[in-house]
Amino acid sequence: MSAKDIFHNTVRSALEKDGWTITNEPLFLQPSQEVTMKVDLGAQKLLSAEKGNQKIAVEVKSFIGLSAISEFHTAVGQFLNYQVALDKLEPERILYLAIPTDIYQDFFNDSFVQEVIQRYQIKLLVFHVRKQEIVLWKN
Numbered sequence: 851m852s853a854k855d856i857f858h859n860t861v862r863s864a865l866e867k868d869g870w871t872i873t874n875e876p877l878f879l880q881p882s883q884e885v886t887m888k889v890d891l892g893a894q895k896l897l898s899a900e901k902g903n904q905k906i907a908v909e910v911k912s913f914i915g916l917s918a919i920s921e922f923h924t925a926v927g928q929f930l931n932y933q934v935a936l937d938k939l940e941p942e943r944i945l946y947l948a949i950p951t952d953i954y955q956d957f958f959n960d961s962f963v964q965e966v967i968q969r970y971q972i973k974l975l976v977f978h979v980r981k982q983e984i985v986l987w988k989n
Contacts, residue, residue: 855910858890861948861975863982865908870895877907881935889932892943905943907936908975913953922963929972946975951985 874892976986
């Protein structure tokens with residue numbers, strides 16, 4: 851079993867503070883007989899009777915390794931694979947990549963990184979580590 855990201859519990863707490871209910875930890879996806887994947891968190895939130903349940907899946911990334919671009923490659927690959935699986939298995943669930951505020955400000959503002967995020971429609975959940983709060987939902 852793969853290890854949880856060091857900010858896993860931070861993001862879980864931030865989601866709960868924001869009114870989300872954690873429904874899966876991890877969210878298992880099996881898009882084919884040979885392939886099984888685990889997204890860090892599955893959550894849902896009742897918005898209103900008219901809108902019904904909103905469901906999300908969240909992949910948490912810390913970006914604390916030696917190379918931010920290498921970690922970005924891994925995160926984008928995972929995001930794309932998870933998105934294909936979710937489209938097949940749970941198309942109503944929206945996938946987010948959760949990243950700390952400092953990485954968002956220092957690395958994700960790079961023009962190349964922004965181009966990749968736009969091209970592949972990567973949705974971001976930006977969280978404050980110490981406050982354990984969500985500071986930005988970027989669709």
